[in-house]
Amino acid sequence: MVVAHLPLVLAQSEEILVHRDADVGQVVGEATAIVVDNHYPASTDQQWVVAFWHHPPYSRGSHNSDSFGDSYGRMVMMRENIVPTLEAGGADLLLSGHSHDYERSYPISGVWGYGKAPNHKVPSFEQLETDGKILDTGSGDPDGDGPYLDDGGIFIVLGHGGAKLGGYGLHPVMRYREVEHGSCLLTVDGGTLTVENLRSDGTISDRFQVLDGDERTVEAGG
Numbered sequence: 001m002v003v004a005h006l007p008l009v010l011a012q013s014e015e016i017l018v019h020r021d022a023d024v025g026q027v028v029g030e031a032t033a034i035v036v037d038n039h040y041p042a043s044t045d046q047q048w049v050v051a052f053w054h055h056p057p058y059s060r061g062s063h064n065s066d067s068f069g070d071s072y073g074r075m076v077m078m079r080e081n082i083v084p085t086l087e088a089g090g091a092d093l094l095l096s097g098h099s100h101d102y103e104r105s106y107p108i109s110g111v112w113g114y115g116k117a118p119n120h121k122v123p124s125f126e127q128l129e130t131d132g133k134i135l136d137t138g139s140g141d142p143d144g145d146g147p148y149l150d151d152g153g154i155f156i157v158l159g160h161g162g163a164k165l166g167g168y169g170l171h172p173v174m175r176y177r178e179v180e181h182g183s184c185l186l187t188v189d190g191g192t193l194t195v196e197n198l199r200s201d202g203t204i205s206d207r208f209q210v211l212d213g214d215e216r217t218v219e220a221g222g
Contacts, residue, residue, distance in 0.1 A: 047212050048193050050186070052095035056157045057083050058111070058122065060168040061099025061177075068118035071098065079112050080120055087153055092193065092210060093186070094155045102160045102182060102197055104206055105173045107135040109152035125172040139175065140208030147192070147209035154210070156195070158184055176206045 057079035059065040065075035075098070086094060087109060111133045115121040128134050135152040138145040148154070155173065165179045182199040197206040 047191060048093070048188055049089065049091045050093045050095065051086050051091045053078070053082075054096060055098050056096035056103075056155070056159075057094075058105060058155050058171050058173045059096075059099040059103055059157050060171040060174075061101035061103055061157055061159060062166040063099045064168055065099075065171070066119055066121040073118060076118065076120055079122075083112050091153050092150060093195070094153050096155070096157055097159045097161075099157050099167070100159045100163045100165045101157065101167045101177060101179045102184075102206070103155075103157040103171060103174045103177045104195075104197070104208070105155040105171075106137060106175045107140075107148050107152040107154055107210075108133055108173050109135060111173055122172055128172055134173070140210070142209045143207075147211050150210050150212045154195075154208070156184065178205055180205065 055071060055074040055078050056063070056065055057075060059075065063075065064070050065079065068076045078096075083094075108128070111122060111128060113120070114123055122128070125134065129137065136148050138148070140146075140148040140154075160178075160180065160182050162181060165181065167177070167179055170177050178197075180199050182197055182205070185196045185198055187194040187196075191212040193210045193212075195206075195208055196204050199205050
């Protein structure tokens with residue numbers, strides 16, 4: 001079992017690959033895309049892949065990822081230039097900061113390439129669901145409507161560690177959002193990945209699990 005307290009600590013083992021790459025040079029255009037293509041694994045033996053960087057591709061926290069005028073366009077460029085590579089490499093959990101709140105997506109895939117340049121605004125939840133980009137509309141809570149299957153990626157904005165909080169509202173890809181200080185606890189136990197949002201007062205306000213293929217088979221078979 002691997003337990004990591006995010007964003008302070010991230011761990012590696014045979015079960016989990018933590019990969020930080022894009023956005024390191026504050027430029028997320030063609031040059032950074034080449035770096036990611038060259039270094040991000042096209043495939044891996046690890047059950048889980050976690051990627052993390054600074055600028056969120058999806059956010060309506062204290063920054064708006066659908067506006068190229070916000071943060072010099074870095075959030076838009078992350079979404080349009082980098083996310084496709086991360087998804088192709090099988091990333092399960094994709095973490096970022098920058099926006100000062102907590103935002104957590106549904107399992108999604110292919111939410112890029114929409115709209116006109118330079119904003120490439122992400123459409124409504126209803127449109128994304130119709131297009132098959134929202135892969136599961138549940139909560140992922142094992143004590144609620146059940147864990148997610150390991151399809152697509154889940155994006156989390158972890159900008160709620162200590163700075164002044166704020167936001168515009170709920171982004172179309174997001175399942176949950178709150179404006180409370182806290183951090184996240186990531187637990188990997190074989191084929192089960194669990195993420196919990198821990199508020200500064202000790203309350204768990206959001207919790208979800210993801211099951212990989214082997215774990216699904218065991219659960220289905222009893």
